[in-house]
Amino acid sequence: MKIFVCIKQVPDTETRIKIASDGNRLDLAGAKWIMCPYDEFAVEEAIRFKEKNSDATVTVISAGPERVKEALRTALAMGCDNALQVALPENADSFMTAKALAKSIAAEGEAHIVFTGKQAIDDDAAQVTQAMAEFLDMPAVSVVLRAEYGANQIQAEREIEGGSIEKYEAPMPCVIAAQKGMNEPRYASLPNIMKAKKKVIKLVSLADIGVTADEIKISYSGFTLPPERAGCKMLEGDVPTQSKELVRLLREEAKVI
């Protein structure tokens, strides 16, 4: 039973965003790269599935440049069996990534479940899961908080706006995209970190799967940083004075009332 987890390596959440001198991309030279936190839930879910199903093997896949190996090793240390890097250029967009992931998975054999995170925290596009499922011709349930795995189908609960839960049933094979809260991702033990360092990461080139740079559908231009937030203003005096001042400011300075 082949289980796949797709992960993305993203800059750490605390990274300071800088725009490259050409203005058309971000300068991430000094960034610390981590596994996308949503993908950690996906990896954890895959490993838990494996722990309950002894015939399952988990393959973790990441599409990107050389650096993504670091994220793959983190997933291996958590408990994935195999890792696969699809050599994608830095400027690959969601479409190309989805296609490359789908083709790599298809090349590995028949997938049982493909886990992903609901979105990546860098561009927050939330495109790859659904597009990849389409290329794989599988159903996909995203923003999943809880899933029960039957023999041939999956029952998944997904979170929708307002805190409500939608329940879905999907036939296997299918794609499940994890939401925060699906589980508590584990911290890798040291022996597993050491073992993960020695594992071979399989490299898949674009030629291997027949994907070309033509698949890039989006190009970026003219990045600007959002305007800096103005400091807050503390109002003095008792409550009636403060209230009057607040209304005056909202009307005269902010011009919102």
Add this chain to the structure above:
Amino acid sequence: MYLTIKPFLVLLCMAGAFSYFFYKTKALIDLMRAAPGGVIIDRIPERTFMFLREVIWQSSVRRNKPIVGIAHTLIFWGFLVITVGTLEMMVEGIFHGLTISSLSPTVHGWYVFISDFAAIGVLGGVAFGFYRRLVIKPDYLTNGLDAKLILVFTATLMISLYGYNMFRIPLEPDAFINSYFILSTPLAAMFGLNGASSSLAFAGTEFFYWVHLSMVLGFLVYIPNSKHLHVLSAAPNIFFKRLGPEKAFEKTDFEDESLEQYGIANSTQLPWGMVLDLYACTECGRCEEQCPAAMTGKPLSPKKIIHDLKVDLLSHSKTIREKGDLGAIPGFVQNEGEISPDVIWSCTTCRACEVSCPVGIEQISPIIESRRNLVQMEAAFPAELQTVFKNLENNFTPWAFPADSRADWCQELGVKQMSEHRGAEVLYYVGCAGSFDDRAKKVATAIVKLLKMASIDFAILGKEEKCNGDPARRAGNEYLAQMLIQENVETLNKYQPKTILAACPHCFNTLRNEYPAFGAQYHVVHHSQFLRELVDSGQIPLNNKSDERITYHDSCYLGRWNGEYDAPRALLKSAGVKLDEVERRRTKGLCCGAGGARMFMEETIGKRVNIERTEELTAKKTKTVAANCPFCTTMITDGLKDANQQDDVVVKDIAEILLEATGKG
């Protein structure tokens, strides 16, 4: 007839008791020899001196507890003296008439003179022991049958000695040594034995001879299986103990690919030094009395964990000695066991236990080793730590701040960075608190102002600085700690600073005591020491001294871990401040609750340590509490908020108080 059999009887009893004693002690020694770790005996003269001071002179038992200590000293010295006589009695029992007098009557005379006093000293000590165990009953003292039994043993041993002596006087009225029995002679007179018939005198002597001998042999049989094993193990444990307050945790060699176990999981992995520690404990409870966890209702007591480890170790003694199925020996930390994970995670590594232990036991070492096992082998630790570990991995600080912003706090202060000012005299190692925590940033700012006032040529590492490794190391994540340490070591070695100034005792301690093992040996000073020098040399003029009364809080890592109690006090005094000292200060200073990575864990069991400490500090009713550590400052400030006293009392770092005294704050 009796005198013909007696030698054989004595020999038989002795052979039995001594064989059992040697059999038991050999098993204990074999168990210790089976433990991992090599023996390095260094600094012999210093060790000998310490041995004489702490064992022979008994200074460590009198430290902090003079009355108990005097009682113990009397018993110890008394036993040393009386044991000679006991050996004499054994020899004499076998070879009738062979006594010290056979060698030199004068020596014998002086010996019984001293031993008469020694025995009354022991009885005095034992009497106090009874009083303490039956009347005072301190909470920290393990007050079982074991302890009372040994007191009865000891008292009987002494009383039988007097009995023996008293009957010997009428038995041999003309013996040379009789005039030396300074106490036994009047006692004999008191009991009307002076005119006793020779048959009564003989019967009395033999009766007390056998009582005394059976007590001694009983001791031999009893000791190896009881907590009184310390009679044998305390002295070697003190000889091998750490010299000086500085301590660095064992460094794991991650390059060693044959390593399969990180940290200590079960008793087979305890190194011999820790095994000897377990043997040496007599459950006096001085550690428990000082332990912030034990006094606030946590499941940890340093005394109990040492005892529980000993029980666990001895229960596997045979398997370990005979190299049986070692793999089947379970871990000593068990969810429902005596040593639960909560026990292991309650420790603040404040070292009050180790400093108060009269026999040099290091209670924290097995706790840290156990954390290393839990974190690295089992990834089992309080959930809060996962975020801390991730932050340390990604941002090199326990808090979630971008590594890029480490030097933001001093943007407007014009502080140079090492990368642009390589030759700086002093490297100011700011630390994560000073760099990111709003309260500690103010302290860092005060230090910068003071350094500039004194025209010190200094620089910081800025973005190149990373957490020193203390929280990760004490949380048991040695692997992560070493990643941070190694990166810092590389940076430090690139700049080779003459002096490293640290404003956080945790940075100070790690850089000073733990970095040398990683190849970075530098002159590291805490800001209290550095600023004191600047004040003493007149480089910081104090024109605005205050005469405010201030309560001072000792931090564990400046105090117990590095023995520095005076510099911060001297500094405060030079600022004009009147110190109002609390009871728990200096070596007995109570932890704020944040050490040992507890800063980053929830405290849900029992009373919060910071509240216990804050209550003590605020009882002095001063408006200011002085601290020297950013963690302490945070914890005590939180304690004040909890008691709704944040508007009445303020916690200040000594650097801030000094800056105020310059009048240029």
